Amino acid sequence: MKILLADDEELQLIRLENAVKTVLPESEIMRYTNPALALKETENVKLDLAFLDIEMPVINGIALAKKLKQKNPSIGIVFVTAYTEYAIDAYKIHASGYVTKPVSADKLKEEINALSRPVLLKTSKKIQVKCFGNFEVFSNGAPIKFARTKSKELFAYLVDREGAAVSLNEINAVLWEDEDRKAYCRNLVGDIKSTLKAVGADDVFVKRRNECYIDVSKIDCDAYEYKNNDPDAVRSYRGEYMSQYPWAVFDVD
Secondary structure (H helix, E strand, O other): OEEEEEOOOHHHHHHHHHHHHHHOOOOEEEEEOOHHHHHHHOOOOOOOEEEEEOOOOOOOHHHHHHHHHHHOOOOEEEEEEOOHHHOHHHHOOOOOOEEEOOOOHHHHHHHHHHOOOOOOOOOOOOEEEEOEOOOEEEEOOEEOOOOOHHHHHHHHHHHHOOOOOEEHHHHHHHHHOOOOOHHHHHHHHHHHHHHHHHOOOHHHEEEEOOEEEEOHHHEEEHHHHHHOOOHHHHHHOOOOEOOOOOOOOOOOO
16 A cells, blocks of 8 residues: 655654554555645545645645645545644544554544545535535535436536526436537526425525526535545545536646
């Protein structure tokens, strides 16, 4: 197993390395106090696991994790931090993937074992949207069922557009390419409105004349959180985005 350690404080890095060696004695460790150098020198290395201090100069741990994920989406990420605003208290849940300083072998072992647990979606809003992997929509944690599969795909496209207004012509082109189904698009719009209204979230979807959009301030979305450098969202990305839709492309930068 190849493991990357990055912490700009040498003493903390030594403690981290000792803890890793205790828990994973057979691992190959690459250690750096310079995160930019870590990124450069691991360019062609297939890393299995990375322990990253969040607060580092030039490239912080979250930005470094994003870069590592671009090269190897399956890499396991554990953030090391002395700052509670990045850790469990900030999210009001017990989230795996964090080790607080000072690092101990017991703490490390617990978090390594917890890496296989799925990262929970934030639930501060009425609607939760999961884009990583297959696209799914939830209301207060329960899956939302759309009457038509194309209604769900249209909602996914609106999520992908991040609040930008989309015309019926654009919807038709994305969902059916050369086939003219604009009349049917109106049925999809109606379905989305009624589906969201049933869960008390009709204000999420906005329709005006021949275009529609979603109010992004009213949904929790892992892809949006990733772009806002949320550590949980960065860890949860495994290289798949709305996998069931061929038009979906995620900009990881």
